[in-house]
Amino acid sequence: MENHNEPLYLYPVWIRLWHILNALFCLTLIITGLSIQFSNPTIMVKFRAAVAIHNVAGVLLSFNYILFFVGNLFTKNGSYYVFEVNGFFSRLKTQFHHYTIGVFKKEAAPFPVTLESKFNPLQQFSYVAVMYVILPLVILSGLGLLYPEITVNSLIGISGLDYTDLLHLFCGFMVTIFMCIHIYFCTFGKTAISNFKSIINGYH
């Protein structure tokens, strides 16, 4: 779906490093998280080990998130996450139309990757949602579960820990769904594996 010939250097080292770590931590957290939630009988990882690994991976993911967050505050990469509000929904529709119909007709991508904008509107929307809404929430709620004493005691009769737990599960679930879709959409490159190569060597 790309229409450029010169490879673009889109993924500097810090992004690639952050991305691979983020992927590994998320996978670990999903596997151990499911093992904690459905613990008897044991699925995948034993409960105690799952809790220990989940805690460590959660803390490491949080530090990794700080790298992403600060990096995007102060480098050009942050600009890719800024979307113009005017006409955003129609652009979203165009991209959606491309993914659901256009792609089967081998139509060219409506928003080709450039140095100025490496994400299409749907990517932009989902990446902002997952990185700036879901992930902060999953980190904060995870912190609340790690240190239950910092959560609110109770709100309208329900323990604050309940809300935190539910929020953590919801966000964890959203991250899981995101990961499945994200990995599939990465096969939309020039070839099925070209995007995977890009995030390793940095060139698109």
Place this chain on the structure above:
Amino acid sequence: MIYRANIRPAWVVLVLLLCFAIAFALAKHSDSPADAKQTTKHEVQEKIDMTKFKNSETNEQCLKCHGQSKYTYENAESKKMVNKRMYSELIIKRDEFYVSNHKGFKCTDCHSEEYGTFPHSGNLRMESKANCLDCHGGDEKYAKFQFEKIDSNFMASVHSQKHSTDFTCWMCHNPHTYKINARTNENLKETITYDNLICLSCHSDITKYELLTNKEKPNILVKHEWLPNQASHFTNVRCIECHAQNKDTLIVAHQIVPKNLAVKKCESCHAKNSILYASLFKYQIQENIKTKGWFKGLFLSETSTIGPDQNNTLNIISLALFTLTLLVILIHAVIRIQKSH
């Protein structure tokens, strides 16, 4: 597409985080005075009017000495008034006694009438003390508390098996202060604290512990170091949930098991078939449903535990959504592959 220097999402999140931190700090700050107020209210409620108890006047004859840390009497020979200290274990605190289950009794209902004379006869020390079954055994009125079953469970427990007959009901249940909790107190945490303090009265007090054994008292905090979020476990779970055989009933588990049989697997509680829901939690939810209705009783209870509180509907919905996502991806991929050929 031309990039416009709008606000980066990271800044928005940063500002939101800051607002959240301030709101959280304010909420925590306002939490504490409210808690303090509650305690004061609670304390006021505990202040009781002693005159309303039918035997309080009679009991005062005993409590005028046994109700405080010192007593005064006239030395028959020197005719002088003498102040003496009362042994701490012989002090009966009025405010605790008159809210206890036995508040309606006269002291002499359980103790010899001979205590009416002072100084008390030395033989009275040999007086045998009644235990729970002496009064409550075989009584229809107390059938629901199942005292006989409690007794047989206690007999099978390490408390009874490993110690002499000195280990009686009174070791844990002080007849002068004991009050029923789980069935009457809606505040689950208070019940848990109350029940745990019973265990701690020996297990964290070397002087009482030594009355029964010469073994070194283990340090509970060190012994439970393996437990993550120790403080949270100690305030939200009763000792007996892990250290006693819990049957599917509210009657408090009295069959304390040897330490090697204590529950040490996280999954025993943090799973769908959690042992926590065998007794106290189950009872609490049932009572809540009776008084507050299904929704509030089931969902607005304090019995939340990570793991067992899985909602089947939510599980099914999330599994369905996940399967649907994979299915859509699969269909999309198949069509793509077909079209590319």
